[in-house]
Amino acid sequence: MPDPQLLSPRHALSGSDRTLVDLVDRVLDRGCVIEGELWLTVAGIDLVYLGLKAVLTTPDRLLRGEA
Amino acid sequence: MIAVGLCRAEEAGEFDHVQTGPLALLWQPDGTDTDRLDRCLAAQEQLGAFLPFSPRQAPKLAAACDWIRPRIAALSAALDDLAGQGEMLVTLQPDTTGSGPPSSSGRDWLRERTLQHARLRAMQDCLRDLLPGAHLLPTSPGAPVEATVLLPPDLMHSHARTLHAACPEGVDCRVSGPWPAFGYAAALTARLTEPT
């Protein structure tokens, strides 16, 4: 009998996402270099590779020279 | 042919596999990520101990064999660790479906969001208290909190009940399992792959 409080993996597979923005926000706390990558696939063909490299920080840390 | 994971040679039975010492490397014909995930779930359900490769980055069979050969002792020990266990995955996030009427002022809206994030943090503390061995995946305020913990499947039901009971209003708690030990395996393969 299925337990409504414990989803089986097969049932849960349509589940939640974890995305870049979440991680970026976490690193914003310190200011940090992040990298991400993504293929833009056009009509089934890998056309453009996007390598994202960014130094992210918040204004208060930038002003204090902590970036 | 793509490798999907490792088990003990004597348990491999009906799964397509090649034997490497005491280990069996399970494989399947080239397919999609979903096919491999499916095979991992079946292996987890049917085998006493299973060490999965991530379905989205599974190695080719030959490369996997080369990688395994010098690491047989460590991988056998890992299978002993995993015997009779699976991973339970806990996901906590703000429940926005039950939120009331739209905020009339910007301040109210921002306060509501701030409250959501505070509730989530509280639930995260609760999770840490209940399952000190849980591995919290990197996250941030406002993002879903995800944690994995290696457990015998029987225990997962009672932990799921406890977590749901402790979950405050405004937080959506999802508990799922038993998963193949993807988290454990990722940490292990990273450790064993580091250049020495």
Next chain:
Amino acid sequence: MTAPDPTQDWPSPLAEISRLKIDPERVEQDMARLVLGLMEFLRKLMELQAVRRMDAGSLTPEEEERLGLTLMRAEEALHRLAAQFGLQPGDLSLDLGPLGRSV
């Protein structure tokens, strides 16, 4: 970070690379997803940072009102735009690989 070689035999555990597919049959929707996804990414970043400022108590009531109102409207606007292209809010999360989903 590992070189972007999708054909390598044994990628490092973090080397998976996602694909954003632009399909000839649904160019408008796919392009909208790319652009709106980037906008949603920045909007969430701003919201989360605003919450952090709230927690720190570093905002005046007027700033709270202005910031909240702007973020609230930005969210509404973005969701409205997405709906025009037949996209749900959930369609706007771009999966950028190593920092994205774990399984």
